[in-house]
Amino acid sequence: MALTTKYKGLIDIANSSGIQDLQIAEQVGVLHIRGTAPSADVKNKLWDVYNQLDPNFLSGDVVMNVDVSTAISGSQVRVITQNSNLNIRKGPGTDQPIVGKAAKDEIITLISRANDQWWLVRTNDGEEGYCYAQYLEPIS
Amino acid sequence: MSLKNVISVFVLSGCLAVATVSCKSKVSDSDLKAKVENVVTTTPGVSVDVKDGVVTLSGTVSSESEREAIENSAKAADSKHIKSVVNNLVVAAPQIEINSNDADLTSKVVDATKDFPTVQTTVKDGVITVTGSVEQSRVQVLKQSLDALSPKRVDMSTLVIK
Known part of the structure; x- marks a missing residue:
């Protein structure tokens, strides 16, 4: 077929x-x-x-x-991990040190899209770093 | 008026009539072709043919809007003398970007599967092959993460869904 x-x-x-x-x-x-x-x-x-x-x-x-399309700089994104916290890393890659965590369902700010896989984000506590984009869902 | 004069008037007007007709028909075809080519061949890959005032466009363009725009500019090239436009332009299938760089894919797959310890992956010729096992509830996240790398294919046919 x-x-x-x-x-x-x-x-x-x-x-x-x-x-x-x-x-x-x-x-x-x-x-x-x-x-x-x-x-x-x-x-x-x-x-x-x-x-x-x-x-x-x-x-x-x-x-x-x-x-x-709503995943633009400055927009809010939701953490959509299954049940664990989402690692926030110093740089774009799993080999980068973890600098913070975001809880499941937490809403954080997308600062910029470093590439298709890694987005730079900021939590409400002011923690800044890179998260894996698949675990972030834009809020429209 | 003498007969001679009358004849010459007839002959003259006859000539004029013929000249007018031939003038009109001369605008057609080769002249029309030049006129239309002048406006449409700015797009590479488009060719023009004219027969009896009917313009035929052929070739390949990249979008439907471009296809229509070319037809409209062809009509407008000489709307008085072009009888119709046959639009045989074909819209080419879009070129979809595919990542077949195995080294690049391999390093990205490591990041994408970090949270899937029971999954193994290999990358060859742009194809990501996934083996091992994964919970049913997480298979979509896995597939989304791998598809987001734009590989040639994601083969999960032997992956065990728990």
Whole structure:
């Protein structure tokens, strides 16, 4: 079955959700989806639909890299670790020393996006450092 | 008025009529082609053909809006003499950026899987292969973290979901 058929539900949602710079293309047996969602809710919705069409993502025939447009400097982000504290590090990398912690569900300030993986943040206590971006969700 | 004069008036007006018609038809095709080319060939990869006042555009452009813009500027090149525009321009599939630099991916995968001690990963030719096991509740975070690196593929087919 063609990937565009298998993932029609996901493609339809992506096309109708106001995603900026949306790119969907099949390359060497993998459907690549890129773009910037207007909110974290839209991004989560896409992942829910993807999970329904390919439970636990085990087929490996989609790479979906969707960003959230509200993740801008100065905005508030929520810590979305499963249950542990989120490490705040001196520099962008897990080899960097830990300079602070942010609790699960704590809301902190995004100072800047060092790269796609690491964001510079500040807690309400004034602790500053780098956190892994996957554990931060923009509040829209 | 003598007959001769009458004839020459007829001949003259006949000539004029022919000249007008031929003048109009001359604007067509090769001249139209030049006019349209003048405005649309600023976009590389677009070619123009004209037959009987019908302009055909062909080639590849990068977006639907560019495709429409070129059609509109072609029509506007000589709206009086262009009968119609056949838009055969094709919008090229967008080039999606893929990271196939294994060294770069490997170091980023280390960060992405730091909190997944029961997961092992290998990177080869831009493909991240994930083995080991992971709790069902965390598989999405794992996949999101790996997809965010824009690899060629994330292969989790042998990953055990607990």
